[in-house]
Amino acid sequence: MKKRYIFDLDGTLMRGGFSGTTDQYLLDRLGEDVRPVLGNMKEYLGRYERYYRRYTDEDLSRFLSLSTNLSFTPEMIREWDELVTAVPNTLEEGVFETLETLKERDKDLVVLTNWFTESQRKRLENEGLLPYFSAVYGGDISTKPHKEAYWIASGEFAPDECVFIGDNVDFDYIGPKSCGFDSILYDKNDVHHKSIVKVKRLNEITKMYER
Ligand SMILES: [Mg+2]
DSSP states (O other), rough: OOEEEEEBTTTTTTTTTOOOOHHHHHOOOOOOOHHHHHHHHHHHHHHHHHSSSSSOOHHHHHHHHHSSSSSOOOHHHHHHHHHTTSSSEEEOTTTHHHHHHHHHTOOOOEEESSHHHHHHHHHHTTTTTTOOSEEEEEETOOOOHHHHHHHHHHHHHHHGGEEEEEEEEEIIIIIIHHOOOEEEEEOTTOOSSTTTTEEEEEEGGGGSOOO
């Protein structure tokens, strides 16, 4: 029986984070040269997450500076991260219903996300989702796809009591599986191979295991 449900945040519970506001901050600080970087920021961060085991302002500023030839400082990373929390989010369909159903069944719900813990907690709070979760594990604790991140997020629960849910095949599906956990891909556009355990709607996960 599953006791702990471990959710990814961005693209799984909600969409938001980077926006015109956060982009404008970097444009003001770094000038027009940063514009091509903004369009590829997710790829830069994905690369960072594969090579570094956790997020720190210092490591991220150094990595982005070396990758882009622009001067990202740790202070800029901090201010940029704080702006992320002010951006309005769009909740994925069925989020409240899904979390409510799992809570009624006394499941333990946590978030495992690669961005900074405090700003992700704030974003969950802004959308009224924070009370559902007993913990939020961010990238400043450990980044996916490093095995340590999955083990930390499983807490005191046995591997077969946990299930990971997320929208990224490598980070949320293959990563936990390679550690022996069950995982479910949230694939709302149904683009991934049918051999993958996946759902198109979040609330389908409430029907997948015995209660
Ligand atoms: Mg995601």
